[in-house]
Amino acid sequence: xxxxxxxxxxxxxxxxxxxxxxxxxxxxxxxxxxxxxxxxxxxxxxxxxxxxxxxxxxxxxxxxx
Numbered sequence: 001x002x003x004x005x006x007x008x009x010x011x012x013x014x015x016x017x018x019x020x021x022x023x024x025x026x027x028x029x030x031x032x033x034x035x036x037x038x039x040x041x042x043x044x045x046x047x048x049x050x051x052x053x054x055x056x057x058x059x060x061x062x063x064x065x
Contacts, residue, residue: 001034001036004036004053005025005036007053008025008036008037008038008051009025011038011051012024012025012038012040015040018043019042019043019044020040020041020042020043021040021041021043022040022041023038023039023040024038024039024040025037025038026038026039037050037051038050038051039051039061040058042058047060047061048060048061048063049061
């Protein structure tokens with residue numbers, strides 16, 4: 001579990017401040033297990049994105065349900 005948090009912290013520290021803001025690591029329950037997600041706001045669009053560890057990129061966060 002700590003390995004995942006450390007990886008997300010490194011990604012958060014590497015984000016360009018002119019491209020991303022409000023990057024935070026959230027802890028949540030997913031499928032009955034504790035999980036962590038990195039969420040940040042993309043400045044150019046104002047949209048929230050989440051980090052996808054499998055691909056190493058940010059994807060838009062769908063908040064519509």
